[in-house]
Amino acid sequence: MHAWLIDEAALAEQGRKSLAQQTPNVPVSGEALVELGVLHWHFDPATEMSKVDALRKERSYSSGDEVNITPAGIPKEKHEQFFQEHLHDDEEIRYMLEGSGFFDVRDRQDRWVRIHLTRGDLIILPAGIYHRFTLDVSDFVHVMRLFKDEPVWTAISRPADDRAVRKAYLQSLKV
């Protein structure tokens, strides 16, 4: 996992799937992500699935599924929808089994932090954080999605500032 600040204009120029970090390169540490409520682990899918299972139990992720995301495999509109800034009422838990991609999350100053995830990265985005997802130049990801209850994927587009989950998230940043 690598994370860095991105500038929207520069990103548009280089293409949103580009692996190139921007100049000036401003890295964002794992600790800074934790302060935003973003948690990250790395578990080798070949040898460390028991650690994923332990985390599932510990955090009560009772259901899950696996999806392939490729330009050919999902409708373009869906991929565009992933890249529309949104939030969820629940945590978003994603475990990268193959491939790679970017989650962009908003920081306290409303800047974009780009998080590059590759095989073995497991990320938890807190409920209420504004974010988006895109494939990178590899154009492929096989991802496990984990849920506390029945699988639901409801994206609430920004602006959603009046939503209870957004207010609770902002409140959690203050402590």
Ligand SMILES: CSCCC(=O)/C(O)=C/O
């Ligand atoms: C990498 S899983 C597909 C994207 C997704 O589920 C989501 O909510 C993006 O924010």
Ligand SMILES: [Fe+2]
């Ligand atoms: Fe999302």
